[in-house]
Amino acid sequence: MSAAVRHLVLVLGDQLDEASSAFDGFDASQDVVWMAEVAEESTHVWSAQQRTTLFLSAMRHFAQNLQARGWPLRYRTLDTPDNRGSLAEELTLAINELRPQTLVLTAPGDWRVLQALRAVARASGVPLDLRDDRHFYSTVRDFTAHAQGRKQLRMEFWYREMRRRHGVLMEGNQPVGGQWNFDADNRAAFGKGGPPTLPAPTRFEPDGITQGVMALVRQRFASHPGQLDHFGWPVTRTQALQSLDAFVRERLPHFGQWQDAMWEGEVWLFHSHLSAALNLKLLNPREVVAAAEAAWRSGHAPLAAVEGFIRQILGWREYVRGIYWTQMPGYLDGNALDAQADLPAFFWTGDTEMACLRDALTQTLRHGYAHHIQRLMVTGLYTLLLGVKPQAVHAWYLAVYVDAVAWVELPNTLGMSQFADGGLMASKPYAASGQYIKRMGNHCQGCRFDPAQSTGAQACPYTTLYWDFLLHHQAMLAHNPRMVMALKHLDRLDGDQRAAIRQAAQAHRVDVGAAG
Structure with missing residues (x-):
C-alpha cells in the first residue's frame, strides 16, 4: 500500500x-x-x-x-x-x-x-x-424537476415519464398494448383451491463466510429479533443473478395475476424476492427490467405480468427514492393523523390470535421477508387503524426486513402505509376492514375472528378498528373524494352502533398495550 x-x-x-x-x-x-x-x-x-x-x-x-x-x-x-x-x-x-x-x-x-x-x-x-448513484435510472435532480410546482406527487405520472425517457415497454411514444398499466388484468385472489403448484424458492446454503457472520450475529446481537435457521439470501452478485434468472423463468409469468394474493403458510408465492439484492446493489435495475421485458418479447410471460413487475422497479422504486431525498429531513417527523399509540409488543414475537397478522409477523421474523400486500394491507393496515405513532412503525419496518434501506422504507411506511405525510404520496389512506383480507387470502377461515362483525366477542379487530378509524378522522376524510363511498357507509351507523364500535376499539387497544 x-x-x-x-x-x-x-x-x-x-x-x-x-x-x-x-x-x-x-x-x-x-x-x-x-x-x-x-x-x-x-x-x-x-x-x-x-x-x-x-x-x-x-x-x-x-x-x-x-x-x-x-x-x-x-x-x-x-x-x-x-x-x-x-x-x-x-x-x-x-x-x-x-x-x-x-x-x-x-x-x-x-x-x-x-x-x-x-x-x-x-x-x-x-x-x-x-x-451520483448510477444504480438508479434517475437522479434526485430529475425528480426535483418533476416535482416542481406539484402539490401531490403521484407515481403514475413519474412512471410514464420514466417509461418514455428510457424506452421501456414502448412502441415509439406509446406504451405497448395501448395502455400504461394492466391492473384490471392483475391482482386476483387464488380462490378456494389456493395457489397452483409453486416452484421451490431460490435459496442459497450459507458458505464459510456467511456461517462466520451468523455465529458473530448470534453472539453479538443475541437479544435482537428474528431467526437465522432459515437464512438463504443471495450474498454475492453471482447468486443474485441466479435469483433473477430463476424468477424470470419460473415466477414472472404468474406474477401479475397473483401479486396481491395471500395464502396462509405460503411465504414466497410468485414474487421476485430480488429487492434485497437490488438494494445492496448486487443487481442493477436496468438488467432486471431488461430481463423482464425480454421475457414478454419472447412470449415467455404475458404483458400484464411484465408491466406490473417493471412498474415496481422503474416506477415505484425510483419514485420513493425521489420522495425521500426531496422531502428529508422533515419527512421523518410526519404525523398527519396525529397517531400516538405504542407499537404492540407482539410485533416482535408474532404472538397474536389474528391469523393474518400472526402469519405475516411469524414469516417476517423467520425470513426477514413479507410481500408488499402483507406489508401494506396486513401489518401496515393494522398499525394505521390502531393509530400507532408512524415513527415507531418506521423503526420496526427498518429493523425487520432484509431489504430495508432508509430511502425506500421510510416513504413506503410513513407515506404509503401510514398516510403520515397527509397525502403527498397516497391519494387516500389505505384503510380497509377485515373483509379485504378475507377476499385476498384464506386466513379468515382458520381465525376465531369474523371480518363481518365490528362488535361482539367474534368481532375482527381490523373491522372494529376500520370503523373507529373512519369515525375518528371523519372530518378530515370528508374532503377526500376517494373516501366518499366509505363515509356514506359510515353515515348508516346510528349513535348506539358508533358508541359500541368506539368502546370495542378502545378495549382492543388496551388489550394489546397500545392505548394512547
Missing part, C-alpha cells in the same frame, strides 16, 4: 457494486477502499438477525472480490478488538492514519449516514467528493 493516499474510497454496506461511481478513476497504486462493519448500524434500530447477517455477509463477500482484484482495502470487521462502533468514528480513525487527500463516496441511501460522513469530512478538513 502506498504511503501517500490520494483517494479514500468509501463503500457502504448497501453499495456493493464494482461499477459504482465511487470507483471511477480508481488507481490501485495511490487509492484505498474503505469499508467498516459497525454496531451502530444494527442498534440505531433494533435490527433483526436476518437483516444484519445479510448486510455483513454481502459486505465480506464484496471485500473478498476487491482483494482478488488487487485493490488496496482497509476493512474493519465488527469483531475487530478496537472497533469504534460507528461509521463516523471508524472513518475518523482511517483518515488520521491514512491522511488521504480526498474522500470519495457514491451518494448514500440514508440521510442520517450522509450527514454523519459529511460532518467527519468537515471536521477532518478533507474534501468529500460526493458522486
Whole structure:
C-alpha cells in the first residue's frame, strides 16, 4: 500500500457494486477502499438477525472480490478488538492514519449516514467528493424537476415519464398494448383451491463466510429479533443473478395475476424476492427490467405480468427514492393523523390470535421477508387503524426486513402505509376492514375472528378498528373524494352502533398495550 493516499474510497454496506461511481478513476497504486462493519448500524434500530447477517455477509463477500482484484482495502470487521462502533468514528480513525487527500463516496441511501460522513469530512478538513448513484435510472435532480410546482406527487405520472425517457415497454411514444398499466388484468385472489403448484424458492446454503457472520450475529446481537435457521439470501452478485434468472423463468409469468394474493403458510408465492439484492446493489435495475421485458418479447410471460413487475422497479422504486431525498429531513417527523399509540409488543414475537397478522409477523421474523400486500394491507393496515405513532412503525419496518434501506422504507411506511405525510404520496389512506383480507387470502377461515362483525366477542379487530378509524378522522376524510363511498357507509351507523364500535376499539387497544 502506498504511503501517500490520494483517494479514500468509501463503500457502504448497501453499495456493493464494482461499477459504482465511487470507483471511477480508481488507481490501485495511490487509492484505498474503505469499508467498516459497525454496531451502530444494527442498534440505531433494533435490527433483526436476518437483516444484519445479510448486510455483513454481502459486505465480506464484496471485500473478498476487491482483494482478488488487487485493490488496496482497509476493512474493519465488527469483531475487530478496537472497533469504534460507528461509521463516523471508524472513518475518523482511517483518515488520521491514512491522511488521504480526498474522500470519495457514491451518494448514500440514508440521510442520517450522509450527514454523519459529511460532518467527519468537515471536521477532518478533507474534501468529500460526493458522486451520483448510477444504480438508479434517475437522479434526485430529475425528480426535483418533476416535482416542481406539484402539490401531490403521484407515481403514475413519474412512471410514464420514466417509461418514455428510457424506452421501456414502448412502441415509439406509446406504451405497448395501448395502455400504461394492466391492473384490471392483475391482482386476483387464488380462490378456494389456493395457489397452483409453486416452484421451490431460490435459496442459497450459507458458505464459510456467511456461517462466520451468523455465529458473530448470534453472539453479538443475541437479544435482537428474528431467526437465522432459515437464512438463504443471495450474498454475492453471482447468486443474485441466479435469483433473477430463476424468477424470470419460473415466477414472472404468474406474477401479475397473483401479486396481491395471500395464502396462509405460503411465504414466497410468485414474487421476485430480488429487492434485497437490488438494494445492496448486487443487481442493477436496468438488467432486471431488461430481463423482464425480454421475457414478454419472447412470449415467455404475458404483458400484464411484465408491466406490473417493471412498474415496481422503474416506477415505484425510483419514485420513493425521489420522495425521500426531496422531502428529508422533515419527512421523518410526519404525523398527519396525529397517531400516538405504542407499537404492540407482539410485533416482535408474532404472538397474536389474528391469523393474518400472526402469519405475516411469524414469516417476517423467520425470513426477514413479507410481500408488499402483507406489508401494506396486513401489518401496515393494522398499525394505521390502531393509530400507532408512524415513527415507531418506521423503526420496526427498518429493523425487520432484509431489504430495508432508509430511502425506500421510510416513504413506503410513513407515506404509503401510514398516510403520515397527509397525502403527498397516497391519494387516500389505505384503510380497509377485515373483509379485504378475507377476499385476498384464506386466513379468515382458520381465525376465531369474523371480518363481518365490528362488535361482539367474534368481532375482527381490523373491522372494529376500520370503523373507529373512519369515525375518528371523519372530518378530515370528508374532503377526500376517494373516501366518499366509505363515509356514506359510515353515515348508516346510528349513535348506539358508533358508541359500541368506539368502546370495542378502545378495549382492543388496551388489550394489546397500545392505548394512547
